[in-house]
Amino acid sequence: MSSIKITSNDSGEGMIKVAFATKDLENIDSHFGSAKQFAVYEISKTTTSLSEIIKIIDKDTDKTVAQLKGVDIVYFTNVGAIAAAKLINSGIFTIKYKDVVGIEEEVNKLKEMLNTNPPPFIKKIIEKKAA
DSSP states (O other): OOEEEOOOOOOOTTOEEEEEEOSSSSEEOOBGGGOSEEEEEEEOSSOEEEEEEEEOOSOOHHHHHHHTTTOSEEEESBOOHHHHHHHHHTTOEEEEOSSOEEHHHHHHHHHHHHHSOOOHHHHHHHHHHHO
8 A cells, every 4th residue: 555545624725735744743854766655745724734645665756746646736855856847747846955844834825925915926826626
């Protein structure tokens, strides 16, 4: 089994789905290509929930990108050019942090952005889902 479904907030409206490359489920601390798992959160203006943990069994970029289908944004500490292109071509926005960042901290930032003035790329994600 390659992913574990946890919950779903299913509120839908204004919700974004975000994956974090993580070793410990607490920090964004993995390179995309060597990540063994992704913590997937559903984030809206009012709720956040860990919805899934995607386990990466095969180190195969195409399989990993396919497992992330439905995710709007993926965070990691680094990514190769080919993998980044495949993610972007699949409609997944990529965010790279050079330093380790806490997932909870980033989830809270995203929730705050949704409640204030989201940047254009997040507005575009929400508009695409509403269409």
